[in-house]
Amino acid sequence: MGIAYEEGQVAQPLSINGRSIVILYGSETGNSEEIALELGKMSERLHFRTVVDEMDSFKLTDLLRFSMAIFVTSTTGQGDMPKNTTKFWRNLRREKLNNTNCLGNLNFSIFGLGNSSYQKFNWAARKLRVRLLQLGASEFFKAGEGDERHNDGIDSIYLPWQQELRASLLTNYPLPDSVTPIPDDIQLPPRYTLRLATSIRPGGETEEGDKQDILGNQPEESTDNTRGLPPADMISIPSTYLATLSENVRATPQGHWQDVRELALEVRFPLNLIPRYAAGSCVTVYPKNYPEDVQSLIELMGWQDVADKPLTGHEPESAEHDHAGETRPRGLYLKENGTSTTLRDLLTHNLDITSVPRRHFIKELVFFTKDPREKERLKELTSPGNEQDLYDYTSRPRRTIIEMLRDFPCVRIPFNWALNLIPTIRGRDFSICNGGASLEGKGGELTLHVEVLAALVEFQTIIRKPRQGLCSRYLKHLLPGTTLRVGIKPADKFLSPENSQHKRPLIAIATGTGIAPIHALIEDRARFSRTGPVFLFYGCRSKDADFYFGNDWARHPNVRVVPAFSRDPFDLADVISAEPNCLKSAGGLGLPEPTYDYDVNKNYVQHHIRKHAKEVGELMRQHPIVCICGNAGKMPASVRAALCDALVLSNVVVTREEAEKFMADPKNLSMWQEVW
Numbered sequence: 001m002g003i004a005y006e007e008g009q010v011a012q013p014l015s016i017n018g019r020s021i022v023i024l025y026g027s028e029t030g031n032s033e034e035i036a037l038e039l040g041k042m043s044e045r046l047h048f049r050t051v052v053d054e055m056d057s058f059k060l061t062d063l064l065r066f067s068m069a070i071f072v073t074s075t076t077g078q079g080d081m082p083k084n085t086t087k088f089w090r091n092l093r094r095e096k097l098n099n100t101n102c103l104g105n106l107n108f109s110i111f112g113l114g115n116s117s118y119q120k121f122n123w124a125a126r127k128l129r130v131r132l133l134q135l136g137a138s139e140f141f142k143a144g145e146g147d148e149r150h151n152d153g154i155d156s157i158y159l160p161w162q163q164e165l166r167a168s169l170l171t172n173y174p175l176p177d178s179v180t181p182i183p184d185d186i187q188l189p190p191r192y193t194l195r196l197a198t199s200i201r202p203g204g205e206t207e208e209g210d211k212q213d214i215l216g217n218q219p220e221e222s223t224d225n226t227r228g229l230p231p232a233d234m235i236s237i238p239s240t241y242l243a244t245l246s247e248n249v250r251a252t253p254q255g256h257w258q259d260v261r262e263l264a265l266e267v268r269f270p271l272n273l274i275p276r277y278a279a280g281s282c283v284t285v286y287p288k289n290y291p292e293d294v295q296s297l298i299e300l301m302g303w304q305d306v307a308d309k310p311l312t313g314h315e316p317e318s319a320e321h322d323h324a325g326e327t328r329p330r331g332l333y334l335k336e337n338g339t340s341t342t343l344r345d346l347l348t349h350n351l352d353i354t355s356v357p358r359r360h361f362i363k364e365l366v367f368f369t370k371d372p373r374e375k376e377r378l379k380e381l382t383s384p385g386n387e388q389d390l391y392d393y394t395s396r397p398r399r400t401i402i403e404m405l406r407d408f409p410c411v412r413i414p415f416n417w418a419l420n421l422i423p424t425i426r427g428r429d430f431s432i433c434n435g436g437a438s439l440e441g442k443g444g445e446l447t448l449h450v451e452v453l454a455a456l457v458e459f460q461t462i463i464r465k466p467r468q469g470l471c472s473r474y475l476k477h478l479l480p481g482t483t484l485r486v487g488i489k490p491a492d493k494f495l496s497p498e499n500s501q502h503k504r505p506l507i508a509i510a511t512g513t514g515i516a517p518i519h520a521l522i523e524d525r526a527r528f529s530r531t532g533p534v535f536l537f538y539g540c541r542s543k544d545a546d547f548y549f550g551n552d553w554a555r556h557p558n559v560r561v562v563p564a565f566s567r568d569p570f571d572l573a574d575v576i577s578a579e580p581n582c583l584k585s586a587g588g589l590g591l592p593e594p595t596y597d598y599d600v601n602k603n604y605v606q607h608h609i610r611k612h613a614k615e616v617g618e619l620m621r622q623h624p625i626v627c628i629c630g631n632a633g634k635m636p637a638s639v640r641a642a643l644c645d646a647l648v649l650s651n652v653v654v655t656r657e658e659a660e661k662f663m664a665d666p667k668n669l670s671m672w673q674e675v676w
């Protein structure tokens, strides 16, 4: 007879000999991590001993302790592996492992996340898969490749892939007769739990005399945290630096649809810890939540009694639940100076309470409401086939976690489950837009002046209240003089002027704030007397509103700028559209087919590339660097198609097929693409 599960119960997966899965992810912005966690739940429900962790926290030899490994990785940069896979990937690629068959006992499968507007679509997952096979591992289930550009995003490939994987696991690793999978409507134990350092009496008061947490830290004086701007206190984030905001001004006119900020930061590095930085580097800003939002969530969930009490360490629920020594979610950092952390601190600095609710969050909410109608609606939102309904409720109106909890007033998440439901805040990257002498450090403790252009993300949605992204809201009201913690992400090597790279021609195509890294690059090259020519196609709405650095280009005589002002009057004769019949994509390289109809009679960068085909072709013969930066929508594919057309029109190659091959070959050019 199978095990009977009862509603309301928290079911512990059984421990069955030889039945274990490790799920390792590589993730920059959390999408792969979310999928890995979902796969982890699926695996636990099938009674596999399950470990979910980032790749870098795992040794190769540890992999072999599991019956199976599932890898989930996004692709970042120019077909690169995410940062939290660097160590793992370096180990895997060691030459001495070649021909050793060292992973001969490993069974694996892999799911990749990517965006097909990038030339190197899903390359990280593909590279990883090839290397695992080379080292003798066997693929127990076919690889999946999610594409953000699909109608339902990554889910359109991921959901059916996950269903098939589950079926395959059940067939190939059948459960003993007496055991059934844990059904979806039965709750699994939490991965992490929060505990108060002081014990609370049932009535809610704190026991007397216990005013310290287990580390002996005194709780801080209570301050009025419920109003105003995010607090100034810091959390310890590894590999970050202190920076002072020196400027925060609006770069677009008041009436313009978008509030774009010019921010300047003075970043301080200890001399022994100077990161590699150059034009093309990014600065990572870690936003915080506003006290009023934090308070609102605390009240909604009834956490007032515990919100300001010190917490102890964040251990996993039980030792059985082996998460490779991990005691709190990756990316969750505590306050500096050993001061005790409270739930309010976590909600302010660590947990993304204004993010759009993900499927995993909604699935868990079912367990925290007693109202049958709420339960039914929550189940409906996450049931297979209802992806459009989920999208319309969550992503389309950019609804936040707090707003969703208001819509479901009977939901009460116990405070000690918070880390399991709410995702951690991740830093947001902004391309540095200054270069050359302005990006040179000064002083004994090096101070670096960096500038960024931050387009504040503000949405007009079907919910009447205008919405803002977390980081946008944080930056909008950030006052000069504020100290914050920032990271610096190095740029691709070929962008920096070392090794004579600056002598190569640069063909740059930028739209909107995508001009930021290009501007930095041009300033960097200007330091040298002999630099290659620059041909810049720059698309924005209007000369007066968002033609960033418009007055600056004149300082760079070797830079030729061709602007495409899409909303200013223009001469149709200047705009050369594609002729799909003679310049049709040859396909075959797996590149997305650009659409031609949306840009007829418009004034976009791709039209000007075709118009200047001869000059573009000339530079293409000289091993140029080609940069495409800006919005990820239709622009990257249209621009690549226009570059291919230019190659044909200027007789560098004869056919469109040859043009696509030419573009993909690093012997001809170095492509750097940064689109979002």
Ligand SMILES: Cc1cc2nc3c(=O)[nH]c(=O)nc-3n(C[C@H](O)[C@H](O)[C@H](O)COP(=O)(O)O)c2cc1C
Residues within 6 Å of the ligand: 026, 027, 028, 029, 030, 031, 032, 033, 073, 074, 075, 076, 077, 078, 079, 080, 082, 113, 114, 115, 116, 118, 119, 120, 121, 122, 123, 148, 674, 675, 676
């Ligand atoms: C800066 C940047 C570079 C990217 N480069 C690629 C790429 O080369 N190939 C690709 O298929 N997807 C690329 N993507 C798309 C990501 O793989 C995709 O957004 C994915 O969902 C991110 O998942 P993550 O949050 O787990 O990192 C890139 C995204 C960004 C923001």
